[in-house]
Amino acid sequence: MSTIADNIANVRQQIREAAQASGRPPEQVQLLAVSKTKPAGAVREAFACAQRDFGENYLQEALDKQVELADLAITWHFIGPIQSNKTRPIAEHFAWVHSVDRLKIAQRLSAQRPAHLPPLNICLQVNVSGEASKSGCSAAELPALAQAVSQLPNLRLRGLMAIPEPSDDLALLHQRFAAVRELQDSLNLGLDTLSMGMSQDLPVAIAEGATWVRIGTALFGARDYSSKA
Ligand SMILES: *Cc1c(COP(=O)(O)O)cnc(C)c1O
Secondary structure, eight states, rough: OOHHHHHHHHHHHHHHHHHHHHHGGGGSSSEEETTTSSSSSHHHHHTTTTTOOOESSSHHHHHHHHHHTSSSOOEEOEEEEEGGGGHOOOOOOOOOEEEEEEEHHHHHHHSSSSSTOEEEEEEBBBBBSSSOOHHHHHHHHHHHHHHHHHHOOTTTEEEEOOOOOOOOHHHHHHHHHHHHHHHHHHSSSSOOOOOOOTTTTTHHHHHHOOOEEESHHHHHHOOOOTOOO
């Protein structure tokens, strides 16, 4: 069985190769380690390999892990669906949120961001898979949402996030990720972040401009959801 250290080395190598293959500087692509369902010990192991950014989907699980790992200088990213009654702890305990898809959530995050913390980094989640996906705003809704979010005082709008439908069709995946990049360009807001690419599709996402790849399985192994409701 490969260790987390081996996996991190492999994923870093994949990122370098994918970046070089598409003529991009590898340092433009950052690795977000997705630790949902994984124990604090796994995060600690990855941290020991100089991994600093971690992504979580489930709020309570993330807060518990943050307490256990309070001795480590981790940058925490929230990447899961957000209910409006859960925005306060997200505003208080994370540096990034990748999964904002409506204005009400952004307004609450801005209002609830503690004054002593820097602005909360925000990616807007956009649905580029049509009916195949339920989360994310539509391409049609995006310009107005981005404009409004960019005005909120305690948020810093950084870019877009997308999760295309899983597919073995490389051409389709290229098309999905390219659509995210084109949407970002068309906003003309000077955004610098494209959060796209997971364990299965990271090279394609990097070829189309990803700046964060969100990787879980390839670092920590398959997830076991049997203990979750
Ligand atoms: C779980 C998850 C990931 C990681 O997916 P893997 O396929 O395990 O790499 C990335 N992004 C989001 C939003 C996720 O929920």
